[in-house]
Amino acid sequence: MEFRDLKTQYQVLKPQIDKAIQTVLNEGQFIMGRQVQELEQTLADYVGVKHCITCANGTDALYMVLMAWDIKAGDAVFVPDFTFFATAEVVSLIGATPLFIDVDPDTFNMDPVKLEGAIKEVLKEGRYKPRAIIPVDLFGLPANYPEIETIAEKYKLLILEDGAQGFGGQIGNRRACSFGHAATTSFFPAKPLGCYGDGGAVFTDDDELANKIRSIRVHGKGSSRYDNVRIGLNSRLDTLQAAILQVKFQAFVEYELDNVNKVARSYTEKLKNKVKTPVIPDGYYSSWAQYTIQLENKEQRDALQEKLREQGIPTMIYYPKPMHRQQAFSNIICQKSDCSTTESLCERVLSLPIHPYLDEDDVERICRVILDNR
Numbered sequence: 278m279e280f281r282d283l284k285t286q287y288q289v290l291k292p293q294i295d296k297a298i299q300t301v302l303n304e305g306q307f308i309m310g311r312q313v314q315e316l317e318q319t320l321a322d323y324v325g326v327k328h329c330i331t332c333a334n335g336t337d338a339l340y341m342v343l344m345a346w347d348i349k350a351g352d353a354v355f356v357p358d359f360t361f362f363a364t365a366e367v368v369s370l371i372g373a374t375p376l377f378i379d380v381d382p383d384t385f386n387m388d389p390v391k392l393e394g395a396i397k398e399v400l401k402e403g404r405y406k407p408r409a410i411i412p413v414d415l416f417g418l419p420a421n422y423p424e425i426e427t428i429a430e431k432y433k434l435l436i437l438e439d440g441a442q443g444f445g446g447q448i449g450n451r452r453a454c455s456f457g458h459a460a461t462t463s464f465f466p467a468k469p470l471g472c473y474g475d476g477g478a479v480f481t482d483d484d485e486l487a488n489k490i491r492s493i494r495v496h497g498k499g500s501s502r503y504d505n506v507r508i509g510l511n512s513r514l515d516t517l518q519a520a521i522l523q524v525k526f527q528a529f530v531e532y533e534l535d536n537v538n539k540v541a542r543s544y545t546e547k548l549k550n551k552v553k554t555p556v557i558p559d560g561y562y563s564s565w566a567q568y569t570i571q572l573e574n575k576e577q578r579d580a581l582q583e584k585l586r587e588q589g590i591p592t593m594i595y596y597p598k599p600m601h602r603q604q605a606f607s608n609i610i611c612q613k614s615d616c617s618t619t620e621s622l623c624e625r626v627l628s629l630p631i632h633p634y635l636d637e638d639d640v641e642r643i644c645r646v647i648l649d650n651r
């Protein structure tokens with residue numbers, strides 16, 4: 278059994294994917310070929326924003342937005358304590374300071390009450406200038422944007438949605454990657470919409486920001502390739518990856534999102550009385566980058582993981598360490614906000630296999646091992 282089965286997906290989509298790759302080879306436009314622009318239009322329309330700017334990976338996508346916003350030393354950027362390292366890494370990389378906010382124990386996403394508390398403390402202390410919030414759509418579920426947007430408006434902060442795991446999610450009829458002033462996603466193979474290598478994208482309705490990011494993506498280009506108006510990066514999405522994503526996107530919207538939601542519902546139905554299963558608030562829709570259960574303590578979690586491993590069932594611990602405990606951030610003199618929920622989650626979470634091609638028999642077998650060991 279695979280944790281995320283990319284081989285089965287390829288077998289299902291093989292004729293279209295092979296044809297798409299062959300077309301790129303025949304056309305010979307390996308950098309910024311027509312498939313890149315076509316994909317950007319498709320994704321912008323799907324998400325419901327004016328601009329999609331693809332790039333080399335989800336980390337660059339975040340970094341380019343911070344560059345375009347001129348986030349710099351002395352600025353504070355609020356990020357969840359429970360996330361993948363890149364969310365906070367880009368803040369330090371640009372020279373600003375990431376401040377870690379605890380998450381909600383039900384949704385795993387940034388806690389708006391603790392966010393506002395931290396903003397107030399930073400303003401009172403006066404060491405850093407609050408500039409932006411990077412909420413993460415963890416495990417596929419959009420963060421609490423209704424409340425975070427209210428807070429951002431009150432304190433005049435920018436919101437950058439880290440939708441690396443969230444593509445395909447929704448709140449009401451608003452799609453993930455349409456929240457905040459800008460949003461990003463990742464096409465890393467294991468993400469909800471993945472390519473066959475690294476890839477990412479920025480989404481925004483802001484014309485000026487979109488133009489800046491298109492420039493930053495290609496060495497800060499101006500009106501032509503050899504006119505450079507700012508310092509930028511080399512961060513383009515390969516034409517091959519765009520062509521692969523065009524095929525995968527069709528499957529994603531036609532049935533993969535539905536299928537992965539069926540798998541999640543089946544897990545929850547079978548497990549809900551025995552372990553804490555993921556909570557999807559009313560009106561929210563998840564793209565299920567992960568299906569993460571919570572055990573009572575570390576001993577129980579580790580023992581269950583071992584039992585599943587013995588039965589050939591792969592599981593993962595996302596994430597074993599809070600951001601504020603990472604050695605890389607040990608130099609940050611941040612306000613000591615309460616991150617007790619993240620501390621506790623890191624000891625108790627266990628992510629089960631989930632993907633659109635996981636069949637009911639496998640779900641059944643995984644749940645039986647879990648229920649037999651409760």
Ligand SMILES: *Cc1c(COP(=O)(O)O)cnc(C)c1O
Pocket residue numbers: 334335336337360361363364413439441442463464465475476477
């Ligand atoms: C994967 C991920 C990223 C980084 O994306 P890459 O394409 O691997 O650079 C950023 N944030 C979160 C929450 C992620 O899960």
